[in-house]
Amino acid sequence: QVQLQESGPGLVKPSETLSLTCTVSGGSMSSHYWNWIRQPAGKGLEWIGRIYSSGTTNYSPSLKSRVTMSLDTSKKQFSLRLSSVTAADTAVYYCASSYSGYTFDPWGQGTLVTVSS
Amino acid sequence: DIQMTQSPSSLSASVGDRVTITCQASQDISYYLNWYQQKPGKAPKLLIYDASNLETGVPSRFSGSGSGTDFTFTISSLQPEDVATYYCQQYDNLFTFGPGTKVDIQ
Numbered sequence: 001q002v003q004l005q006e007s008g009p010g011l012v013k014p015s016e017t018l019s020l021t022c023t024v025s026g027g028s029m030s031s032h033y034w035n036w037i038r039q040p041a042g043k044g045l046e047w048i049g050r051i052y053s054s055g056t057t058n059y060s061p062s063l064k065s066r067v068t069m070s071l072d073t074s075k076k077q078f079s080l081r082l083s084s085v086t087a088a089d090t091a092v093y094y095c096a097s098s099y100s101g102y103t104f105d106p107w108g109q110g111t112l113v114t115v116s117s
Numbered sequence: 118d119i120q121m122t123q124s125p126s127s128l129s130a131s132v133g134d135r136v137t138i139t140c141q142a143s144q145d146i147s148y149y150l151n152w153y154q155q156k157p158g159k160a161p162k163l164l165i166y167d168a169s170n171l172e173t174g175v176p177s178r179f180s181g182s183g184s185g186t187d188f189t190f191t192i193s194s195l196q197p198e199d200v201a202t203y204y205c206q207q208y209d210n211l212f213t214f215g216p217g218t219k220v221d222i223q
Contacts, residue, residue: 045153045161045204047212058211061118094160102208103151105172107160 002027004095004108012089012115018082022095022108025076029053033098034071034078038091039110046091050098051078085115119143119207121215129221136192138218140183140205148184149209155217156201164203165190197222 008020022034036048049059051069059067068081082089092112096104120143130136140150152165163172165181168188178193192199200222205215 044216045206045214047214060211096160100166102149102212103163103166104153104161104206105163107162110160 002032002097002106004097004106006093006095006108006111008111008113010112010114012085012113013117014086014115015084018080018085018089018113018115020080020093020095020111020113021077022079023075023077024097029071029073029076029078031099033101034069035096035098035104036069036080037094037096037104037107038089039094040088040091048080048082048093087115089113090115119146119210119213121205121207121213123203123205123215123218125218126216127219127221129223130195131223132195132197134195136195136199136220138190138203138205138220140188140190140215142186142188142207142209144209145185146207146209149207150181150183150188151206151208152179152181152190153204153206153214154199154201155204161204192220195220195222 003025005023012018030053033050035050051057066083071078092110094110096107122141148168150168153161155161169181180191182189202217202219204217
């Protein structure tokens with residue numbers, strides 16, 4: 001049973017780059033899509049992007065210019081970088097797995113990132 | 118971009134009631150729709166995939182139907198542990214979630 005755990009700074013300054021890592025345990029990273037999804041407090045879910053086990057990426061059009069995802073299969077980790085952050089990027093960030101490519105399951109527990117000076 | 122709407126935005130019902138949530142897509146998405154349950158402070162959990170297929174281990178009181186632009190999610194007999202926010206999600210063109218429906222017990 002795959003389990004996911006997000007890690008990274010909980011506070012990022014405006015205009016800087018948000019960096020998060022998701023560590024995968026209990027399963028293989030091959031033949032899976034690895035996703036990042038975020039949720040501002042009290043609001044809905046927004047898909048940020050995904051990286052396939054081959055390294056191929058897809059990003060949300062609204063965030064594409066600021067997002068970079070990468071994969072380190074030797075460490076069983078994948079990462080998110082979001083540049084030029086503003087207060088609007090404050091949210092709980094979730095990583096989620098997808099074997100089918102279109103369902104998100106399972107999810108990590110989420111990590112709160114606050115953008116503030 | 119495909120936009121998703123849900124109604125109602127919130128509802129309150131009694132234990133044992135039948136609860137129905139609707140989700141509408143801004144364009145035809147065939148059956149490319151999933152439903153998730155999110156309990157307070159927790160990550161979402163997949164309940165229904167491909168509009169009507171129950172994920173393994175999910176109680177049979179949950180069901181989904183629909184195709185094209187209009188979809189329905191039903192809890193046949195509401196239980197206290199079903200208090201949560203429910204989201205639809207399309208995967209016809211990348212991924213978009215609906216705004217959610219918060220379900221409470223009266």
